[in-house]
Amino acid sequence: MKKTILAGILIMVLVLPGCSEAEPPASGLVDSNGKKNILIVYLTRTKNTEAVAKMIQQQVGGKLVSLELQNPYPENYQAIVQQVQNENETGYLPPLKTNIDSINTYDVVFVGFPTWGMRLPPPMKTFLNQYDLSGKTVAPFNTNAGYGLGSSLETIEQLCPNSSITEAFSVRGGIERDGILFVMEGDRAVQVKEEVDSWLQRIGF
Numbered sequence: 001m002k003k004t005i006l007a008g009i010l011i012m013v014l015v016l017p018g019c020s021e022a023e024p025p026a027s028g029l030v031d032s033n034g035k036k037n038i039l040i041v042y043l044t045r046t047k048n049t050e051a052v053a054k055m056i057q058q059q060v061g062g063k064l065v066s067l068e069l070q071n072p073y074p075e076n077y078q079a080i081v082q083q084v085q086n087e088n089e090t091g092y093l094p095p096l097k098t099n100i101d102s103i104n105t106y107d108v109v110f111v112g113f114p115t116w117g118m119r120l121p122p123p124m125k126t127f128l129n130q131y132d133l134s135g136k137t138v139a140p141f142n143t144n145a146g147y148g149l150g151s152s153l154e155t156i157e158q159l160c161p162n163s164s165i166t167e168a169f170s171v172r173g174g175i176e177r178d179g180i181l182f183v184m185e186g187d188r189a190v191q192v193k194e195e196v197d198s199w200l201q202r203i204g205f
């Protein structure tokens with residue numbers, strides 16, 4: 001009898017803690033409202049937008065995905081400016097090499113991009129066109145040469161009609177035209193990280 005009671009207690013001690021809490025999702029992350037599954041998708045050329053993506057990940061966790069193209073853009077600045085302008089004029093959507101598994105499993109998608117030609121870059125249009133973000137929170141973030149977002153947010157709104165779009169984050173990055181490429185280091189990185197953190201707080205993380 002004594003042995004049976006002892007065995008019972010042992011079983012309760014071993015089994016109960018496992019039952020008391022649901023397992024968090026594999027890449028489940030915590031925001032102020034509970035657990036969210038977060039994806040951080042970004043396009044970058046000179047790595048400024050990537051640096052911001054990593055700052056966001058440091059704060060909220062989530063899976064980082066860099067958008068890569070089947071046919072990469074030219075290295076030369078004038079050549080890429082010309083190509084992007086042609087793509088914008090014709091509405092061409094460059095095919096992505098990147099494939100995102102199980103987009104349905106994410107609650108929040110951070111969408112990061114540089115301003116190109118005062119618009120949303122064509123590869124980000126491809127992404128938003130290809131993946132259905134209905135019912136998800138979409139959080140846009142951006143770097144630019146000092147001229148802002150242009151029409152990027154309007155395009156995101158058009159391509160994500162059934163998503164809840166947060167306030168966007170936008171910050172000055174490089175000025176490739178003037179040979180200024182990566183700037184997210186030293187004091188500038190510290191300053192941008194503070195701006196990113198307070199934006200994340202404002203939008204509920």
Ligand SMILES: Cc1cc2nc3c(=O)[nH]c(=O)nc-3n(C[C@H](O)[C@H](O)[C@H](O)COP(=O)(O)O)c2cc1C
Pocket residue numbers: 043044045046047048049050080081084113114115116117118119143144145146147148172173174175176181
């Ligand atoms: C093709 C191209 C077009 C650009 N057009 C603009 C623009 O219209 N306005 C602007 O402020 N910056 C423009 N830029 C500068 C980038 O937005 C800026 O350098 C940004 O920080 C780059 O991000 P990345 O380092 O993640 O590639 C352009 C850069 C490229 C390569």
